[in-house]
Amino acid sequence: MQFSLPSLLDDVAFVLSVIDPNGKPHYLHNNSACGTWVGQDSAGSMTVGASFDGCFIKEEAGEHVMTISLEEILRNEKSRYRKKDIKCPILPAMDAPRGEDCSAIPNADRIPCANTSVSKELCASVGCCYTQSNSDNPCYYGNQLTAQCTEGNMVVVVSKDITLPxxxxxxxxxVGVDPTSCPSLAISKTNSFVGFRFPLSCSAVKASDGMSYESTLVASKLIQTWQGSSVTRDSTMRLTVRCTYGKTGMIPLQVEVVTLPPPPPVSTPGPLLLEMRIATDGAYNSYFADGDYPVVKVLREPVYLEVRILNRNDPNLVLILDNCWASNSASPTDYLQWPVLFNRCPFPGDNYLTQVMPVGTPTQSMPFPAHYQRFMVSTFTFVAPDTQVALSGLVFFHCSASVCIPSARDSCSVNCSQKKRRNADVVLGQSLMVTSDGPVIFSGNDNTAESEGEMGTGHFPEVHWCLVKA
Incomplete structure (x- = not known):
């Protein structure tokens, strides 16, 4: 089963969930154990696929049914929910057709399913019609789809009525099987059916508990173009047939039907929401709230900051902090700046290096540690470049961040050693910006700070950080 969602507005994020047969919601993401994958097509639409025998498909009234829930997160932080059943018809690839379906097939459109001496019981066991009165062709194909795994051969017969139109x-x-690559390929076609018979050796071999052979059938579409516009009136079909043989005998046939091949996996599209907040201590168990401000800190005291991804439950996402800096205004592009993280590592030009703090293992309050980045900055004050006098005023922290998905080529790790430094690849668009919950305000006696600093008494200047909620 496959369906797609058009790309949404830039100012709307959304969370896509799937409802299992017991009514329990699950975040929809790439999950090979449950037979789901999520991707994006060239037009930016989100594409979702699910195996019929996966965790989230149920059978109702002759159809495969998958229930999805879409939560839209609007800019005013309100949510809007939508729920829909996605359905695909059940295609009985091995069940014998109904009598009325068999009799409706004209004699000229019947493709033989077995030799003329076959019994009615044996003909039905391979999913075919049986008409005893027709001695020339008593056993013939009648289902919309019939797939057979014989000794050494794969047989697939498709009716024109498998799609609408x-x-x-x-x-x-x-796909990949034609008279050139597979000389033994046999094709039978009437006005109602087309059949393919070819050796298993022409199929793709899949490793399993035994030996699996897999082939895919597709229907090409006629596309007409005029002055830059293109149209088609043809149906889309993509059918995968897998014959699996065990060590001691043949395992029941598995058939999967999807409309398009899986695209490269990406996370759910939509704007990425980030938050930077300040923890009360290095344990990161609590954070400053509105009523806690202002909080006064002496110079060189640690300030524990955290950046996290909001409203995402994809365990594959890894948050990367590209650069972090302080400025004396809420604008991240203010002229007066001081870097604390530079090229994803502590800024080497500081005599009190920023410390990257470990995030830890998953907990109930933090199920996805990779969605978090934490670091500690020693309190400082801006000074005037000409007089070296400490400047009072607000100081804001900002970070530019990106998101990475681990792969065989890239583990999304950042190495800040002097010998080797590498950057994780950005996979979800451009770098994003985030600013701290509250600014920092400096207060104190500038003359005292200047004279004690020159004398080198070893005492901290009486200049404080006052954290104010923005």
């Missing part, structure tokens, strides 16, 4: 049978082919 009807399938153009001349457009159907087996």
């Amino acid at each position: 009807s399938l153009i049978l001349d457009s159907v082919s087996v």
Whole structure:
């Protein structure tokens, strides 16, 4: 099963969930154990696929049904929910057709399923119609889809009525299997059916408990173009047939039907929401709230900052802090700045290096540690470049951040050693900006701070940080 969602507005984030057969919601993401994958097509639409035998598909009234829930997170922090059932018809690939379906097939459109001496019981066991009165062709194909795994061969027969509108049978082919690559390929076609028979050796081999052979059938579409516009009136079909043989015999046939191949996996599209907040101590168990401000800190005291991803439950996401800096206004581009993280590492030009703090293991309050980055900055004050006098006023922290998804090529790790430094690849768009919850305000006696600093008495200047909620 596959469906897509159009790209949403830039100022709206959304969370896509799937409801399992017991009514429990689950965040929808790439999950091979449950047979789901999430991707994005070239137009920016979100594409979702699910295996019929996965965790979230149920059968109702002859259809495969998957229930999804879409939560839209609006700019005013309100949410809007939508719920929908996605349905695909159940295609009985091995069940014998109904009698009325068999009798409706004209004699000229019947493709033989077995030899003329086959019994009615054996004909039904391989999913075919049986008409005893027709001695020339008593056993023939009648289902919309029939797939057979025989000794050494794969047989797939498709009806034109498998799609709506009807399938153009001349457009159907087996991917990678043609008379050139597989000389033993046999094709049978009537006005109602097209059938393919070819050796298993022409199929792709899949490793499993035994031996699996897999082939995919597709229907090409006729696309017409005029003055830059293109249209088609043809149906889309993509059918995957897998024959699996165990060590002691043949395992029941597995058939999967999807509309398009899986695209490269990416996370759920939509704007990425970040938050920077200040912890009360290095344990990061509590954070300053509105009523806690202002909080006074002496110079060189530690300030514990945290940046986290909001409203995302994808465990594959890894938050990367590209650069972090302080400025004396809420604008991240203010002229007066001091870097604390530079190129994803502590700024080497500081005599009190920023410390990157460990995040730890998953907990109930923090189920996805990779969504967090923490660091500690020693309190400082800006000084005038000409007089070296400490400047009073507000100081804000800012970070530019990006998100990475680990892969075989990139582990999304950042190495800040002097011998080797590498950057994780950004996979979700441009770098994002985030500013601390509250600014810092400096207060104190500038003359005292200047004279004690020159004398080198070893005492801290009487200049404080006062954290004020923005």
